[in-house]
Amino acid sequence: MxxxxxxxxxxxxxxxxxxPQGTVEPxxxxxxxxxxxxxxWTISLRPNVTFSDGHRSTRPR
Structure with a gap:
């Protein structure tokens, strides 16, 4: 790296x-x-993911 x-x-x-072994992990x-x-690709985020300013990530509605 x-x-x-x-x-x-x-x-x-x-x-x-x-x-380091070349496998992909979440x-x-x-x-x-x-x-x-x-x-x-459809990607689901872990619950309670926040941005650096502390705001929660929400999906568009």
Whole structure:
């Protein structure tokens, strides 16, 4: 990992993380589904995810 990537990983959460073994693990995402076309992804966030300012993440209605 480059120093920049290490710094960003320490500051920001991501939807998924890549382990040193190359497997993908959930981060902010609780689960995901890929559509039949392979282009459309539906990603569910963990409950109570907040932005850095403390506001809760909400889905558009």
């Amino acid at each position: 480059t120093p920049i990537k290490g710094m960003l990983a320490a500051i920001y959460d991501t939807l998924f993380t890549l382990t 981060g902010l995402a609780s689960n995901h589904a890929v559509g039949p076309d392979g282009l459309t």
